[in-house]
Amino acid sequence: MQVWLVRVVAVVFLGYGAGFVFVPEPLLxxxxxxxxxAASAWIDMRATYGGLSLGVGALLWVLSVNHQTLRSGVLGVVLLMAGMASGRAVGMVVDGTPNGYMVIYLILEVLTAMLGLWAWRSLPRDVGRD
Structure with a gap:
């Protein structure tokens, strides 16, 4: 189950990243x-939303394929989702009323972080430890 969690999150990041690199306007x-x-805003958006998401997705996928790195992959999912949810929640408080996407993203981030924490705690002790 842990492998699939990390891989599903990896694929979401890869898809999101590719979309924001190659077809950012409709997504935004x-x-x-x-x-x-401004051109610099587009460049930074492609790099941050696109390139960083591609890198995160690739890293999570790599961590999911090896028994010794799976624990790090699951913990990565927890930390990434909790970080995104925290930042989004602060934005909602500081910046005002969010649109529906922001609410859905927050719910998915919190649920995925919780599922990841459960998955991380459920890993056998020998997974990812010397």
Whole structure:
């Protein structure tokens, strides 16, 4: 179960990253309702939303294929999802009323972090330890 959790999250990051590198405009309009104006804003958005997400997805996938690194992959899922949920929650408090996507993302991030924590605690002690 832990392998599949890490791989599903990896695939989501890979898909999200590819979308924001190659077709960012429709994704941004759907998710946040606006698009950047300046070229540097587009470049940074492609790098941050796209490139970073691709890197995270690839790293999680690599961690999921080896018995010795699976524990790190599951912990990575927990920390990534908890970090995203925390940042999103702060944004909702500080910046105002979120759109529906932000609420859905927050719910999914919290649930995935909780599932990841359960999965991490359920790993046999020998997984990922010398």
């Amino acid at each position: 309009k759907a998710v946040v309702g606006e698009v950047p104006v």
